[in-house]
Amino acid sequence: MIRLIEVTSKHIEDGQGGSCTLCPIALALREEYKTYDIKVQNDGDASLFVDKKLLEIDSTQQSHIQNFIELFDENDLVEENLYMETVKPFTLRIIER
Numbered sequence: 879m880i881r882l883i884e885v886t887s888k889h890i891e892d893g894q895g896g897s898c899t900l901c902p903i904a905l906a907l908r909e910e911y912k913t914y915d916i917k918v919q920n921d922g923d924a925s926l927f928v929d930k931k932l933l934e935i936d937s938t939q940q941s942h943i944q945n946f947i948e949l950f951d952e953n954d955l956v957e958e959n960l961y962m963e964t965v966k967p968f969t970l971r972i973i974e975r
Contacts (some may be wrong), residue, residue, distance in 0.1 A: 879973075879974045879975075880936065880971050880972065880973055880974070881971075881972040881973075882917045882969050882970070882971060883906050883907065883910045883923070883965055883969065883970040883972060884906060884967065884969055884970075885902050885906045885967055885968050885969070885970055885972075886906070886967050887947075887967050888960045889902035889903075889905040889906050889967075890965055892903045892905060893905055893950065894954075895950055895951045895974060896951050898917050898918050898919055899914075899916055899917060899918075901918050901947065901950060901951075902946075902950060902965070903918045903943070903946070903947070903970065904918045904927065904939075904953070905919070906970065907926060907928055907933075908971075911928045911929070913929055915927075915928065915930065916928055916952070917934055918932060918947065920944055920948065920951075921948040923944070924940060924943040924944045924947060926972075931974050934972065934973040934974075934975070935970075935971070935972065935973070936971035936973060939970070941969055942968070943970070946952065946965050946968070949964045949965050950964075950965050
C-alpha cells in the first residue's frame with residue numbers, strides 16, 4: 879500500500895530550515911501520523927523516521943526529496959522567504975507493507 883502525504887505551502891511557510899524535526903516534510907509527517915516523534919535526515923540519502931521506525935520512500939522520489947531538503951535548508955540560511963520561490967508543495971509517497 880502507498881500512503882500519500884501532502885507537503886503543503888503551509889508546511890513550507892511554517893517549516894524551519896536545518897531542523898530535522900520542524901522542516902516542512904517533518905510537519906507533514908507529524909500531521910499524518912499524529913506524533914511528534916518525527917525525524918527527517920539527509921545524509922547522502924533522505925531518511926524519514928516516525929516513532930523511530932524508518933519509512934520506506936518510493937524510490938522514484940528519493941532524489942526529489944533530497945533536493946527539496948537541500949534547497950529548503952540552503953535558502954533558509956541565505957535569505958528569509960526565498961525558499962518559497964524554490965521549493966514547491968508535493969505529494970510524498972510512503973510505501974507501507
